[in-house]
Amino acid sequence: MARVWDISSDPDGAIDAAAAAVADGRCIVLPTDTVYGIGADATNAAAVQGLLDAKERGRDMPPPVLIAEVGMLRALTDEVSEDLLALADAFWPGALTVVVTAHPHLRMDLGDRGATIAVRVPDHDFTRALLRATGPLAVSSANVSGRPAATTVEQAREQLGKRVKVYLDGGPAADAVPSTIVDLTGEPRILREGRISRDELGRVVPALAPADPDPTAAEPTDTEPTDTEPTDAEPTDAGPAAAEG
Numbered sequence: 001m002a003r004v005w006d007i008s009s010d011p012d013g014a015i016d017a018a019a020a021a022v023a024d025g026r027c028i029v030l031p032t033d034t035v036y037g038i039g040a041d042a043t044n045a046a047a048v049q050g051l052l053d054a055k056e057r058g059r060d061m062p063p064p065v066l067i068a069e070v071g072m073l074r075a076l077t078d079e080v081s082e083d084l085l086a087l088a089d090a091f092w093p094g095a096l097t098v099v100v101t102a103h104p105h106l107r108m109d110l111g112d113r114g115a116t117i118a119v120r121v122p123d124h125d126f127t128r129a130l131l132r133a134t135g136p137l138a139v140s141s142a143n144v145s146g147r148p149a150a151t152t153v154e155q156a157r158e159q160l161g162k163r164v165k166v167y168l169d170g171g172p173a174a175d176a177v178p179s180t181i182v183d184l185t186g187e188p189r190i191l192r193e194g195r196i197s198r199d200e201l202g203r204v205v206p207a208l209a210p211a212d213p214d215p216t217a218a219e220p221t222d223t224e225p226t227d228t229e230p231t232d233a234e235p236t237d238a239g240p241a242a243a244e245g
Contacts, residue, residue, distance in 0.1 A: 004167040005017055005169065006169050015126075018030065026047070027047070027050055028166045028167070030168045031153075031169075033094070034095055036156045038139065054160055060111065066127070067119060067131060070092055073119065075136075076119055078104070087184075087205060094121070097180070097182070098182050099116050100185060118181070126168075143160075153169040175195065179195060182201065187207065
């Protein structure tokens with residue numbers, strides 16, 4: 001039976017219960033600095049598959065990995081570039097998810113991620129304390145794919161029910177704007193602009209700055225079709241490496 005823990009009244013008990021569930025290969029729901037996330041042991045392939053099953057999501061959208069400290073990056077990738085360190089220094093902990101080339105010997109089956117992994121350090125004290133107890137967690141938004149991401153633990157329970165062993169209640173999400181996703185596996189590029197803007201990123205990594213407008217480009221008319229991004233029913237599932245928010 002799923003258990004709900006109030007992290008404000010018993011943070012130590014909540015961490016112990018969640019860490020035990022993670023060690024047992026079960027899924028948990030946890031608060032983050034964006035929306036609520038569903039998490040599982042990132043090193044346990046069966047647990048990660050359980051997370052994908054709980055969300056009714058395929059392996060083509062692997063979850064990102066949350067870590068407690070920037071120093072844990074070197075366990076996940078051996079390509080810690082100057083751009084990566086600069087972004088981490090500027091925006092971590094915070095709402096920035098970075099896609100990097102995974103360490104060639106990394107033992108994480110997160111789905112069909114190819115040679116990449118998406119990583120974030122959340123700006124949430126309790127969640128980082130939990131991550132120190134559990135190690136890296138595969139985390140995605142706490143919802144069934146195609147439905148709105150949960151901003152309260154009650155919304156997460158309504159969607160995920162008994163598929164989750166422990167629910168950690170941190171109150172309503174402070175800001176439901178999802179994380180920004182940046183791909184650093186080649187030329188730096190933004191996969192999704194979320195809470196951190198392109199302008200902010202560009203001040204740290206110039207390659208991510210907005211392109212200068214072409215003064216010779218014609219303005220589109222009302223009858224001229226323009227390129228638009230499709231609206232995603234689940235905004236936290238955007239990009240080749242999905243984000244929890």
